[in-house]
Structures are given as C-alpha cells and as structure tokens.
C-alpha cells in the first residue's frame with residue numbers, strides 16, 4: 758500500500774503505544790514519519806514536550822529545514838489520571854488539561870504554517886471520554902471533550918485555506934497497552950478490572966493501537982479528502998448504545 762507516498766507526517770507521543778503504531782503505519786504506507794515525545798526512545802526523532810511553545814517552534818523549524826514540507830500531524834501525546842471532581846486537585850486537573858488539550862492546541866497552531874503551504878491533515882487522538890462522561894474521569898473528560906470541539910474549530914479554519922487543511926478527531930475506547938494496564942493495575946483487583954473493561958465493550962475485547970493507526974492512515978490519506986471536522990469513535994460499539 759502506498760497511500761501516503763511522498764507525505765511527511767509529524768507524530769507526537771511517538772514513544773507510546775498509539776504514536777509508535779501510527780509512525781509504523783505511516784512508513785508502511787510509503788510516508789515519512791517524523792516522531793517526537795517528551796520521553797526518549799528508539800522510535801523518537803525529536804524530544805518535544807507538547808506543552809512547551811518553544812519546543813514546538815524549535816522542532817517545526819527543524820522539520821521545515823530537513824523536509825521543507827509537512828503533510829500531516831497526528832497529536833497522540835496524552836496522559837490519563839483517574840479521579841472524580843471531588844478527588845481531583847487543581848494541579849492535577851491543570852496538568853491533564855495542559856498535556857491533552859493545550860498540547861493539541863499548540864500542535865495545531867505550530868504545525869499549521871507548514872501544513873497550509875501545500876494543504877494537509879491533522880488527526881487529533883481524543884478518546885471515547887471526549888464523547889461520554891465517566892464519574893472518575895473529571896480531568897480526562899474535560900480535556901478530551903475540549904479536543905473534540907477544538908478539532909471542529911481547526912477544521913473550519915482549515916477549510917477556508919487554499920489549499921485546505923483538514924482536521925478530524927479519533928475517539929478510541931480502552932486499547933491493549935500501557936495505559937489500559939495502568940488503569941487496571943490501579944484497581945484493587947486488576948484481573949477483575951480488566952475483565953470489566955472488556956465486558957463493557959459490545960465487541961467484547963479491547964481495541965489495539967494498530968487498529969487506531971489504520972484509521973489515522975485513512976484520515977491522513979487522500980481517500981478521506983472530503984472528511985473534515987468529524988469525530989470517529991473506534992470503540993467496539995461502546996458509545997453506540
């Protein structure tokens with residue numbers, strides 16, 4: 758498959774499960790993935806804290822100098838902290854908002870000058886928690902709900918540009934990997950917690966980062982040329998009922 762041939766795609770959170778899978782899928786489809794994370798790893802080209810404006814300026818300048826173009830951005834960096842509105846302190850709330858929402862905003866803002874040169878695509882990784890609430894997800898819900906509507910604003914701005922920049926949000930439920938493991942492990946009985954996570958999904962399993970990456974490739978490719986401002990649940994039917 759060569760659906761991203763010649764395209765340069767910048768990925769945040771690329772030391773993590775989804776970011777790694779996205780970078781691999783971009784390369785498999787003929788594109789060049791330029792990867793970043795706040796945490797160094799073999800799959801990370803640039804150290805970038807998504808909450809730091811200076812990091813975005815520095816790294817986007819490096820991408821421009823090295824590649825001279827940018828066709829796609831996947832904002833995959835994110836953190837989850839469990840807690841109800843009563844349990845969550847303000848510093849925690851602000852930290853989750855800073856990484857998940859400010860980080861996505863800064864990505865859209867600082868990648869836009871390069872993306873709009875030739876037209877491009879932004880994919881924001883949100884969550885089912887940006888579509889429906891959870892009693893113990895006050896900060897995460899607020900951040901991912903924010904990403905959902907930020908995406909639509911960016912899409913409407915990008916649609917006015919010539920050539921246009923498209924922007925869509927992707928909303929996974931629990932995926933196999935460290936984030937779901939951490940949530941299960943923080944429960945009194947991790948085995949039961951994991952079983953409950955699976956049982957809640959109509960398709961009776963967790964999703965995989967590879968499945969999310971496949972959706973991202975579709976959204977990054979010209980096949981989705983008429984798709985912008987849209988939200989894509991990838992959740993085994995969790996939010997369908």
Ligand SMILES: NC(=O)c1ccc[n+]([C@@H]2O[C@H](COP(=O)([O-])OP(=O)(O)OC[C@H]3O[C@@H](n4cnc5c(N)ncnc54)[C@H](O)[C@@H]3O)[C@@H](O)[C@H]2O)c1
Pocket residue numbers: 769770771772773774775776793794795796805806807808832833834835836837856860882883884885928929930931932933934935936937
């Ligand atoms: N894994 C799931 O079950 C799941 C479900 C729904 C949505 N999501 C979302 O998918 C995205 C990717 O999650 P994942 O499963 O790959 O988690 P992960 O923990 O494996 O990866 C997240 C990555 O983000 C990086 N990161 C954290 N703070 C950062 C910062 N300030 N700057 C730059 N990078 C930072 C981490 O170092 C990590 O490598 C997140 O936005 C998450 O909210 C994940």
